[in-house]
Amino acid sequence: MLSGLMSLVVVGSIAFDAVKTPFGERERMLGGSATHFSLAASFFTDVRVVGPVGDDFGEAEYAVLHDRGVNTDDIEHVPGGKTFFWAGEYEWNLNIRHTLDTQLNVFGDFEPKLSEASTQASTLFLANIQPDLQREVRRQCTGAKLAALDSMNYWIETTRDSLLRTIETVDMVLMNDDEVRMLTEQPTLLRGARQLMELGPRVVVVKQGEYGASLFTEESFFSLPAYPLETVIDPTGAGDSFAGGLLGYLDASGSADDEISLRRALTYGSAVASFWVEEFGCERAARLTREEIDARYEAFRQMTSIEGVPAA
Amino acid sequence: MLSGLMSLVVVGSIAFDAVKTPFGERERMLGGSATHFSLAASFFTDVRVVGPVGDDFGEAEYAVLHDRGVNTDDIEHVPGGKTFFWAGEYEWNLNIRHTLDTQLNVFGDFEPKLSEASTQASTLFLANIQPDLQREVRRQCTGAKLAALDSMNYWIETTRDSLLRTIETVDMVLMNDDEVRMLTEQPTLLRGARQLMELGPRVVVVKQGEYGASLFTEESFFSLPAYPLETVIDPTGAGDSFAGGLLGYLDASGSADDEISLRRALTYGSAVASFWVEEFGCERAARLTREEIDARYEAFRQMTSIEGVPAA
Numbered sequence: 055m056l057s058g059l060m061s062l063v064v065v066g067s068i069a070f071d072a073v074k075t076p077f078g079e080r081e082r083m084l085g086g087s088a089t090h091f092s093l094a095a096s097f098f099t100d101v102r103v104v105g106p107v108g109d110d111f112g113e114a115e116y117a118v119l120h121d122r123g124v125n126t127d128d129i130e131h132v133p134g135g136k137t138f139f140w141a142g143e144y145e146w147n148l149n150i151r152h153t154l155d156t157q158l159n160v161f162g163d164f165e166p167k168l169s170e171a172s173t174q175a176s177t178l179f180l181a182n183i184q185p186d187l188q189r190e191v192r193r194q195c196t197g198a199k200l201a202a203l204d205s206m207n208y209w210i211e212t213t214r215d216s217l218l219r220t221i222e223t224v225d226m227v228l229m230n231d232d233e234v235r236m237l238t239e240q241p242t243l244l245r246g247a248r249q250l251m252e253l254g255p256r257v258v259v260v261k262q263g264e265y266g267a268s269l270f271t272e273e274s275f276f277s278l279p280a281y282p283l284e285t286v287i288d289p290t291g292a293g294d295s296f297a298g299g300l301l302g303y304l305d306a307s308g309s310a311d312d313e314i315s316l317r318r319a320l321t322y323g324s325a326v327a328s329f330w331v332e333e334f335g336c337e338r339a340a341r342l343t344r345e346e347i348d349a350r351y352e353a354f355r356q357m358t359s360i361e362g363v364p365a366a
Numbered sequence: 367m368l369s370g371l372m373s374l375v376v377v378g379s380i381a382f383d384a385v386k387t388p389f390g391e392r393e394r395m396l397g398g399s400a401t402h403f404s405l406a407a408s409f410f411t412d413v414r415v416v417g418p419v420g421d422d423f424g425e426a427e428y429a430v431l432h433d434r435g436v437n438t439d440d441i442e443h444v445p446g447g448k449t450f451f452w453a454g455e456y457e458w459n460l461n462i463r464h465t466l467d468t469q470l471n472v473f474g475d476f477e478p479k480l481s482e483a484s485t486q487a488s489t490l491f492l493a494n495i496q497p498d499l500q501r502e503v504r505r506q507c508t509g510a511k512l513a514a515l516d517s518m519n520y521w522i523e524t525t526r527d528s529l530l531r532t533i534e535t536v537d538m539v540l541m542n543d544d545e546v547r548m549l550t551e552q553p554t555l556l557r558g559a560r561q562l563m564e565l566g567p568r569v570v571v572v573k574q575g576e577y578g579a580s581l582f583t584e585e586s587f588f589s590l591p592a593y594p595l596e597t598v599i600d601p602t603g604a605g606d607s608f609a610g611g612l613l614g615y616l617d618a619s620g621s622a623d624d625e626i627s628l629r630r631a632l633t634y635g636s637a638v639a640s641f642w643v644e645e646f647g648c649e650r651a652a653r654l655t656r657e658e659i660d661a662r663y664e665a666f667r668q669m670t671s672i673e674g675v676p677a678a
Contacts, residue, residue, distance in 0.1 A: 076553065147553045241388065241459045243576075244594045264555075265577035268591065275669050279580065279589030282556045307676070314673050321672050348675045355672050357587050360633050361626050362667065363660045364619070 061100040062305045063172045063198075064091045064298075065191045066181025067161055068105040068129065071335060072141035075148065077287045083335040084115050086138060087181035087204070090291035093339040094298025094326045095179075096122040097347055099306040101298075102172050104128040104191070106160040108135035122339060128172050135160035148286050149264060168194045177305040179297060180224070182206045185217040192223045200310045202226035202301055204293070210237045221250060225310070226257040228297050234260055243268065244275070257316060259300065261293050269320050276317050278354060281328035288334045292327045295336075299326030299347075318351075325350040373412040374617040375484045375510075376403045376610075377503045378493025379473055380417040380441065383647060384453035387460065389599045395647040396427050398450060399493035399516070402603035405651040406610025406638045407491075408434040409659055411618040414484050416440040416503075418472040420447035434651060440484050447472035460598050461576060480506045489617040491609060492536070494518045497529040504535045512622045514538035514613055516605070522549045533562060537622070538569040540609050546572055555580065556587070569628065571612065573605050581632050588629050590666060593640035600646045604639045607648075611638030611659075630663075637662040 069086030073079060092103040102125040107115075111131070119126050141155035166187055174197035180188040182204045192201055201224040209217050210233060217237070221227055227250050231243055238246040247258040247270035258270040264286075266279040300323030304310045307319070325347050329338050381398030385391060404415040414437040419427075423443070431438050453467035478499060486509035492500040494516045504513055513536040521529050522545060529549070533539055539562050543555055550558040559570040559582035570582040576598075578591040612635030616622045619631070637659050641650050 147547060235459060242595060242598060244596050262577060265574060266589070266591070268594070270594075275594045277578070277591030277594070277669060278672075279578070279591065282580070282582075282587045282589075283554060284556050286554060317672050318676065351675050355674065357589060358670050358672065360590075360629050360667050360670065363663050364630065 060177070060305045060308060061102060061175045062095050062177040062179065062301060063102045063104060063128075063168070063175035063195065064088050064095070064179040064181055065104040065166055065188075066091065066179075066183055066294075067138050068103070068107050068111070069138040069140055070110070071290060072139075072155070073288055073290050073334065074143040075288050076144065076146050077285065078334065080334050083337070084118055085140065085290060085335050087294045089119070090294035090330070090336055091179060091181055091298040092119065092124045093122050093336050094295035094330070095302030095305070096124050097326065097342070097344050098299070098302030098322070099177075101125065101302070102128055102175060104166055104168060104172060106130045106132050106135070106138075106164045108132055108137040108160045111137045118336070118340070128169050130164075130167075132160040142290070144289065148289050151289070166191050166194070173197055176200070177301055178202070179301050180204070180220075181294065181297075182209075185209055185213050185220040189216070189220045189223060192220070200225050200301075200304060202228060202297070204228045204297060205233065207233055207236060218253065222254040224255055226259065227255045228259040228261060228300075230261040230263065230293065234258070244270070257310075259320065261296060263289075263292075267296065267320055267324060269316055271313070271316070274313055276313075276320065278320055278324050278358065281324065281350065281354065282357075283328065283332065286331045289331050290335055292331050295330040296323040296327035299323035321351055321354050322347065325354060372489070372617045372620060373414060373487045374407050374489040374491065374613060375414045375416060375440075375480070375487035375507065376400050376407070376491040376493055377416040377478055377500075378403065378491075378495055378606075379450050380415070380419050380423070381450040381452055382422070383602060384451075384467070385600055385602050385646065386455040387600050388456065388458050389597065390646070392646050395649070396430055397452065397602060397647050399606045401431070402606035402642070402648055403491060403493055403610040404431065404436045405434050405648050406607035406642070407614030407617070408436050409638065409654070409656050410611070410614030410634070411489075413437065413614070414440055414487060416478055416480060416484060418442045418444050418447070418476045420444055420449040420472045423449045430648070430652070440481050442476075442479075444472040454602070456601065460601050463601070478503050478506070485509055488512070489613055490514070491613050492516070492532070493606065493609075494521075497521055497525050497532040501528070501532040501535060504532070512537050512613075512616060514540055514609070516540045516609060517545065519545055519548060530565065534566040536567055538571065539567045540571040540573060540612075542573040542575065542605065546570070556582070569622075571632065573608060575601075575604075579608065579632055579636060581628055583625070583628070586625055588625075588632065590632055590636050590670065593636065593662065593666065594669075595640065595644065598643045601643050602646075603648055604643050607642040608635040608639035611635035633663055633666050634659065637666060
């Protein structure tokens with residue numbers, strides 16, 4: 055059981071994205087893992103975002119975060135620098151993404167230094183950044199009762215040992231299914247998740263894209279399909295908004311140990327992500343309400359409920 | 367509502383398979399879509415199997431079917447012929463399958479001719495065979511209150527128009543997600559399923575392999591993850607055993623229209639398939655019991671249940 059005032063800190067990228075999908079494109083929109091995560095989590099708890107930006111990150115961008123109540127005191131403005139930039143394109147069914155351009159800019163020299171307030175946050179999310187940096191942030195964040203991390207194929211391939219050591223320091227791992235297989239070299243997700251839990255984490259959340267997500271603990275398994283959408287406009291940020299809803303709910307609930315809370319959290323994450331992909335980037339966040347999220351949570355319950363074995 | 371004595375007839379391949387997986391291999395084992403389907407459905411209702419075999423199909427093979435009570439009167443023995451043979455190999459994570467050899471043999475000239483008893487079955491499953499043949503069987507099967515079909519990428523590519531016309535004649539389509547996308551050219555499964563329903567079927571079941579399965583009707587959506595298995599020995603027959611459990615339950619329930627029955631049926635199909643892949647081919651069927659299937663049904667319920675939105 056967590057206690058005291060709840061707050062959540064996320065460390066990750068703040069970016070401008072150029073994205074092309076079969077349904078349109080944006081030449082330059084606010085993005086980055088920490089941005090998507092913090093906006094999504096803001097529907098549940100107080101959020102502080104940590105990450106570097108350049109001179110091109112202006113009042114309009116800060117306003118997107120402030121309008122959702124996100125605390126930006128720990129955003130580091132690097133004078134003369136440019137904000138991280140990513141360009142990508144999705145294939146027709148949105149399941150395959152091609153990176154067209156990556157400009158690290160100020161992110162290349164990022165050395166996270168958390169404010170006192172951030173080190174005392176009750177929940178910490180280490181978004182997908184270099185695992186040495188993740189471990190350093192975990193070390194600084196002495197107040198966190200719950201720490202989770204995300205990663206990606208690039209770090210698994212290039213900094214595998216460091217990533218494994220970082221996983222030892224967190225309570226929860228969130229990765230997509232291909233990444234779990236790549237990292238653990240196990241043929242089934244159940245075996246892969248068990249192997250990750252043997253390193254230390256007590257919860258493994260596996261993101262499965264259009265198929266939904268699964269949650270593994272030592273004692274239990276839970277799985278939820280993705281919400282069936284007529285049209286997905288842009289999957290960018292889906293995984294980070296899912297993580298934001300999940301950890302935002304857990305931080306607010308004050309309980310990350312019991313099965314009911316974990317299942318609710320995964321369902322809230324899925325609900326938030328289902329809104330996210332209906333528009334480009336994080337554009338849906340500005341109009342989204344907690345009531346809409348709760349209604350979709352109930353839709354998830356209804357679309358997965360099963361009656362018991364019929365009476366003989 | 368169906369009425370009268372329930373029975374289910376399946377038309378499809380009866381085969382010998384050579385299969386290699388990361389966990390072992392079989393040089394020659396009983397297989398084929400109609401075999402897997404009928405054995406799976408036999409846990410729920412009376413099943414009749416229709417398909418051709420050659421001289422190499424002997425008492426041992428008949429015994430596997432008879433031991434589960436499957437009626438083999440409509441198995442056509444082609445004198446001097448050889449039974450359909452398929453050889454395949456799975457990659458390490460079992461999600462990718464390579465066909466190494468296909469010998470149609472007696473299946474190449476198959477012209478299904480149903481016995482009077484089979485034409486009066488209450489439920490019909492058209493397993494994955496040439497769509498012209500499927501439509502001919504549908505025409506013969508005048509007693510069927512519920513008809514369903516499966517298909518595959520090969521028929522979508524080579525006999526697309528015939529497949530679409532066959533879909534118009536059935537109540538339910540079961541396909542995997544790639545096939546739905548390929549056939550409908552729709553980017554989301556929801557749109558793909560809607561397009562298939564516009565052709566006539568009132569239910570579309572999408573098989574998603576290790577991710578589970580989803581069910582679409584005009585009014586509703588239901589999705590169920592796959593059972594989390596430590597080890598999958600051989601996925602061969604998973605889709606057909608899933609269909610067998612699903613349609614076997616529906617035939618026995620006498621009701622294929624209401625949402626509760628459809629969800630139960632999909633859950634039973636998933637439960638049966640989860641046992642199937644634990645051993646090679648249909649080897650698990652001989653030892654499987656309805657009690658085991660019911661217990662796994664309950665496990666599915668537990669691993670997908672969610673509490674309501676927490677009280678404010």
